[in-house]
Amino acid sequence: MRVLSADGTFAPTPAAERYLPLIEGLADAELEQFYRDMVTIRAFDREATNLQRQGQMALWPPSLGQEAAQVGSARAARTQDHLFPSYREHVVCTIRGVDPVDIIRLMRGNTHGGWNPFDPANGNTHLYTLVLGAQALHATGLAMGIAFDGRSGSGDPERDEAVIVYYGDGASSQGDVHEAMVFAASYNAPEVFFLQNNQWAISVPVATQAKVPLYRRADGYGIPGAQIDGNDVLASFAATRAALDSARAGEGPQFIEAVTYRMGAHTTSDDPTKYRRRDEEHEWAGRDPIARFGSYLRGRGASERFFDEVDEAAREYANDTRVRTLALQPPEAETMFAHVYSEPHPRVQEQREWRRQYEATFDVAAAETGASE
Amino acid sequence: MSVAAGIDVTAGTESAPRADARPAAEVTRGIEKMTITRALNEGLRRAMTESDRVVLMGEDIGQLGGVFRVTEGLQAEFGERRVLDTPLAESAIVGTAIGLAMGGFRPVCEIQFDGFVFPAFDQITAQLAKLTNRHEGALSMPVVIRIPYGGHIGAVEHHQESPEAYFTHTAGLRVVSPSTPHDAYWMIQDAIRSNDPVIFLEPKGRYWIKGDVDTADRAAPLHASRVVRQGTDVTLVGHGAIVAMLLQAAELAATEGTSIEVIDVRSLSPVDFEPIVASVHKTGRMVYVQEAPGFTSLGSEISATVSERAFYSLEAPVLRVSGWDVPFPPAKLEGAYLPDVDRILEAVDRSLAY
Numbered sequence: 001m002r003v004l005s006a007d008g009t010f011a012p013t014p015a016a017e018r019y020l021p022l023i024e025g026l027a028d029a030e031l032e033q034f035y036r037d038m039v040t041i042r043a044f045d046r047e048a049t050n051l052q053r054q055g056q057m058a059l060w061p062p063s064l065g066q067e068a069a070q071v072g073s074a075r076a077a078r079t080q081d082h083l084f085p086s087y088r089e090h091v092v093c094t095i096r097g098v099d100p101v102d103i104i105r106l107m108r109g110n111t112h113g114g115w116n117p118f119d120p121a122n123g124n125t126h127l128y129t130l131v132l133g134a135q136a137l138h139a140t141g142l143a144m145g146i147a148f149d150g151r152s153g154s155g156d157p158e159r160d161e162a163v164i165v166y167y168g169d170g171a172s173s174q175g176d177v178h179e180a181m182v183f184a185a186s187y188n189a190p191e192v193f194f195l196q197n198n199q200w201a202i203s204v205p206v207a208t209q210a211k212v213p214l215y216r217r218a219d220g221y222g223i224p225g226a227q228i229d230g231n232d233v234l235a236s237f238a239a240t241r242a243a244l245d246s247a248r249a250g251e252g253p254q255f256i257e258a259v260t261y262r263m264g265a266h267t268t269s270d271d272p273t274k275y276r277r278r279d280e281e282h283e284w285a286g287r288d289p290i291a292r293f294g295s296y297l298r299g300r301g302a303s304e305r306f307f308d309e310v311d312e313a314a315r316e317y318a319n320d321t322r323v324r325t326l327a328l329q330p331p332e333a334e335t336m337f338a339h340v341y342s343e344p345h346p347r348v349q350e351q352r353e354w355r356r357q358y359e360a361t362f363d364v365a366a367a368e369t370g371a372s373e
Numbered sequence: 374m375s376v377a378a379g380i381d382v383t384a385g386t387e388s389a390p391r392a393d394a395r396p397a398a399e400v401t402r403g404i405e406k407m408t409i410t411r412a413l414n415e416g417l418r419r420a421m422t423e424s425d426r427v428v429l430m431g432e433d434i435g436q437l438g439g440v441f442r443v444t445e446g447l448q449a450e451f452g453e454r455r456v457l458d459t460p461l462a463e464s465a466i467v468g469t470a471i472g473l474a475m476g477g478f479r480p481v482c483e484i485q486f487d488g489f490v491f492p493a494f495d496q497i498t499a500q501l502a503k504l505t506n507r508h509e510g511a512l513s514m515p516v517v518i519r520i521p522y523g524g525h526i527g528a529v530e531h532h533q534e535s536p537e538a539y540f541t542h543t544a545g546l547r548v549v550s551p552s553t554p555h556d557a558y559w560m561i562q563d564a565i566r567s568n569d570p571v572i573f574l575e576p577k578g579r580y581w582i583k584g585d586v587d588t589a590d591r592a593a594p595l596h597a598s599r600v601v602r603q604g605t606d607v608t609l610v611g612h613g614a615i616v617a618m619l620l621q622a623a624e625l626a627a628t629e630g631t632s633i634e635v636i637d638v639r640s641l642s643p644v645d646f647e648p649i650v651a652s653v654h655k656t657g658r659m660v661y662v663q664e665a666p667g668f669t670s671l672g673s674e675i676s677a678t679v680s681e682r683a684f685y686s687l688e689a690p691v692l693r694v695s696g697w698d699v700p701f702p703p704a705k706l707e708g709a710y711l712p713d714v715d716r717i718l719e720a721v722d723r724s725l726a727y
Binding site: 117 | 417428454457459460462464465467468469470471472473474475476477478492496500501503505506507508509510511512513514544545547555567569642643
């Protein structure tokens with residue numbers, strides 16, 4: 001399903017027909033926001049990659065090239081929805097209100113989390129999960145609970161809740177993803193499985209993960225599946241909005257395969273030149289989601305001043321990220337003893353106390369050394 | 374059900390005196406005799422009655438009542454939304470329980486047998502155990518994972534193992550194991566009440582042994598170890614099904630003039646070391662007994678800690694009696710694998726010989 005062709009022409013495929021009312025209902029300001037989201041996160045992503053190269057982070061997983069799939073789907077979610085990212089959905093997080101520096105704190109080694117998903121400011125965005133596909137089960141469980149509590153299926157899309165889980169073509173081979181789809185179907189969970197097929201799981205091509213297009217797997221679970229052009233932000237928005245609304249209405253889980261491309265490396269530790277062809281990268285560069293949507297907006301009459309202003313704001317956003325990253329302080333060592341359990345735990349308390357006293361001996365030693373000089 | 378050599382399955386756990394024994398009239402008021410399976414069932418029923426956020430999930434636990442009938446009748450009483458007959462996927466049982474807990478539920482998962490917990494290993498050790506820490510305290514994980522464990526039932530592979538060390542080694546988990554119907558009744562309720570994940574290990578070899586349950590008084594908190602027999606010469610320490618065997622060994626030793634103190638660890642993580650260390654201060658000798666393989670096990674940890682904390686009281690090195698460091702053998706050999714009273718008394722003799 002595609003709405004915009006690669007050159008930005010409005011040319012819906014037959015499969016897109018039923019989604020057109022959702023797209024036609026979008027105001028100019030909303031369309032401009034989609035574009036702003038994509039440009040902003042690309043600038044941020046580039047800055048984060050540079051910061052990693054400069055030693056400011058342990059690792060960075062770039063989202064370069066996947067902006068349309070992520071922006072469209074995140075903008076399709078309603079306020080009350082829950083989102084479970086994998087670890088590359090930076091713009092999904094920021095659209096929902098997460099501070100981008102919180103993502104950096106995770107990748108920098110300051111925290112294993114980064115933000116509080118239960119703080120309304122973070123828009124029900126759950127934490128990144130680094131074990132592939134593990135979060136699919138958490139999303140399914142949360143969605144089952146929503147259904148059990150009657151917080152979906154009332155028929156009121158402004159009230160009914162739904163859950164969307166993000167993962168990739170590599171994670172689609174994980175048993176947890178399979179089990180999540182089995183459970184979601186069995187319990188009619190209000191959940192959307194959003195698979196970004198970016199063609200590569202580090203060095204392993206999608207052809208090794210699946211012998212059929214991934215969206216066809218959904219049928220085996222009794223879940224409606226759709227394949228969309230993941231570099232078309234309008235297709236992503238419309239398909240996800242429709243799927244989430246079906247799920248929240250009590251129609252059970254839904255599945256979307258967004259076909260996209262990881263234009264950058266898997267992470268900053270990766271070197272794609274070792275396993276993929278340069279001409280393939282060029283080919284996908286011709287389908288760049290931002291260039292495509294920019295052309296579409298220009299065709300609708302967006303001014304160059306708008307584009308210049310978006311670029312300038314994105315630069316400022318990235319620069320602000322940089323400044324705040326460089327100002328980050330490492331956590332206190334004692335914080336590793338905090339929140340291991342919700343309730344007091346003697347072993348953790350004893351070890352924290354032991355370390356405290358051990359550290360204090362250095363202070364005493366330093367004081368004595370100072371006194372003797 | 375087969376019975377391993379040396380275990381008298383008719384030896385009721387009620388013979389174990391409570392350390393804080395009360396006047397008889399007061400104790401008898403709420404007392405009922407029941408098996409561990411029934412005690413668990415009653416405990417689950419009470420927890421589910423007290424909070425409608427408690428949900429049970431697992432394979433065959435609804436209509437069938439579980440392969441050991443621990444959940445018998447609960448689906449009929451509380452409905453299919455409270456007692457979920459799940460698809461057969463252990464990782465998903467735990468993984469969706471995590472999601473349900475994120476939504477405010479208090480899930481109690483049943484893993485059908487000890488050896489079937491490993492498909493859920495990532496969800497337990499890398500997800501469930503770490504999520505409170507990863508959320509910096511903004512999320513609690515009140516999930517209980519019930520696992521029938523241990524040998525003595527003559528079953529096929531993967532049905533008789535003692536996997537507790539995998540879980541006691543993992544920060545973020547609490548691990549407990551009741552050895553009597555009374556503890557089963559109370560500890561399952563306390564585990565459900567805990568805001569942390571609890572691995573709840575049920576000694577399936579003792580499932581059908583009857584004992585007194587005082588439904589009015591829990592007697593000991595979830596994470597307390599307990600002296601279940603007083604003695605002065607040697608301290609025997611263990612958990613789960615082994616505790617009954619320790620008491621039997623103590624009876625036999627008494628006929629030979631050796632006074633043995635027996636401690637039921639009850640909580641495998643955290644371990645309540647005080648009663649153990651206090652006992653060793655008194656006896657100067659300790660033997661840890663467990664079904665699990667001995668290498669890097671609960672017995673290793675408790676032995677090391679007692680050596681550190683009671684060094685000047687020890688008259689002999691702390692000894693251990695364990696399953697051998699081999700795969701749990703075919704059932705015909707389980708009697709040769711599992712510790713029995715003779716091996717325990719041999720260790721007692723060795724300890725006394727120092």
